[in-house]
Amino acid sequence: MNDTERDLVVLGGGITGLGIARVAARAGWPVTVLERDDLVTGASSATSHMLHGGLRYLEQGRFSLVREALSERLSVSRLAPTLSRPVRFMVPLRQGDRVGPWRLRAGLTLYDMLAGRTAMSPHVMADARQARTLEPGVETKGLKGAGLYTDMVMDDARLAIAVARDAAAHGAEILTRTELVAARPDPSTGRQVVEARTRDGGDTITRRARLVVNATGAWADRTRATVLGMLQPGASDPPRLLRPSRGTHLVYPALTQRHGLVTLAGDGRVCFVVPFAGRSLVGTTEVETASPPLEAQRRPSADEIRYLATEVARVLPAAARMHPIAVYGGIRPLLSAVEKVGEASREHRIVEDGPLLTIVGGKYTTFRVMANDLVARAAALLKLQVVPRDDAGEPLPMPPPDGPDHEAFAEHAIENEWARTLEDLVRRRSSRWLADDRGLMAARRMAPVLARRLGWDASREKDEIDRFEASVRDELLMLDRTLATR
Ligand SMILES: Cc1cc2nc3c(=O)[nH]c(=O)nc-3n(C[C@H](O)[C@H](O)[C@H](O)COP(=O)(O)OP(=O)(O)OC[C@H]3O[C@@H](n4cnc5c(N)ncnc54)[C@H](O)[C@@H]3O)c2cc1C
Structure with missing residues (x-):
């Protein structure tokens, strides 16, 4: 060979x-x-950040998919111990929801059962008072109680x-x-x-x-x-x-104290509030796109941003007074199916x-x-043989912690993680895009490292900084303009 x-x-x-x-x-x-x-x-960098069985697939009767994903939830988290963690999720129940307490209890019981040996903390049901104590920010009007269960959150x-x-x-x-x-x-x-x-x-x-x-x-x-x-x-x-489908998330300053939230949106869809890196990821949407998606279809639309901002404020009223710090979208490679795209x-x-x-x-x-x-x-x-191996006991090479030494971090990511631009470093090798300044200061510190390692001259380095800053500015402007007309 x-x-x-x-x-x-x-x-x-x-x-x-x-x-x-x-x-x-x-x-x-x-x-x-x-x-x-x-x-x-x-x-793969635009998900809801969950390693999960998918509670809502139970409603579609896809039990074997849920069982398999629940087992993988644990195996993958063992492979990536510093990039995943268990999070308790709350499903608030309110008057008029299409799912009542008995149905939710049955669903969460089944979820625990399907997890089998890989189950984490079992679900519990809470009454309205307990739910308010656990998450004081949740809208109390019409609150009947909540279900609580555990899934994994990861750094996709x-x-x-x-x-x-x-x-x-x-x-x-x-x-x-x-x-x-x-x-x-x-x-x-x-x-x-x-x-x-x-x-x-x-x-x-x-x-x-x-x-x-x-x-x-x-x-x-x-x-x-x-x-x-x-x-x-x-x-x-x-x-x-x-039949690809775009999903969008808004990123807010932390909206909950300890829990993720799974809520039934006004239109019956499911929305998530996922605690990640000290922020709350609020998603998601399902917008059918062409196959292949047109370039313009990769970007979140104003309608999706308004929809998510409205939904999160319905469940967590304080969100109405807060401004999202970021927005991102990704396209699911869903199989063509006769069902609606969300199903x-x-x-x-x-x-x-x-x-x-x-x-x-x-x-x-x-x-x-x-x-x-x-x-x-x-x-x-x-006609080759593959020896099946249980790899769960051999963790993946974990990245260094997302510390304050931006230069050392950039050196590592360029050397070991194929990073070649500021966007790679800030958005896909670290959580720096979630900083208050959206990683602008870190980018300025990391640009000279990129320039030295990749042989850029001063004008190429400046172009890179300008390009990165412009992309952050455009994103923030879009959020401002869209939500100003809410
Ligand atoms: C909004 C949203 C939320 C989601 N949330 C979750 C979740 O919480 N948990 C979960 O388990 N799953 C979730 N998913 C699903 C999951 O993200 C996807 O199933 C998975 O990431 C798909 O990975 P992929 O590698 O197949 O596709 P992608 O990650 O899209 O990768 C395809 C790659 O192919 C490259 N490419 C395209 N054309 C070419 C070419 N001609 N030559 C070379 N390269 C090419 C692209 O640049 C891209 O990097 C979510 C998806 C979305 C969109």
């Missing part, structure tokens, strides 16, 4: 592609990940980067800001010749893969059509697999088109299950 030969070339550096690379690399397979942008620029972007580091530590090659430019079969070897170009320097790299894996999330339909068009010229476009299946699917395997659907919590399924399918095709 020469140094360009791979068992797998994985397209997409979100949690799905990185999870697959990790399983393959740990089995000793040569594997390359090609990510066109930074790692986790898609949905940093956990995925830790998965990438583990894959790399086991030999995976991870190339970011590298775009696929060509793919063709080589009949003499049975391999697929994959060519990609780095976005900055324009270098072309070639890898010869036995299988190509499409793990490009909400862009998977387009990637599948493009790669098949290259590998099988003249073939007609495959039918779409996805579309979170299960995953693997589709085989000769040497191209496409993986779609799923959720962050079950990334190990998806990775193991994909690698098992690839092993069957390649």
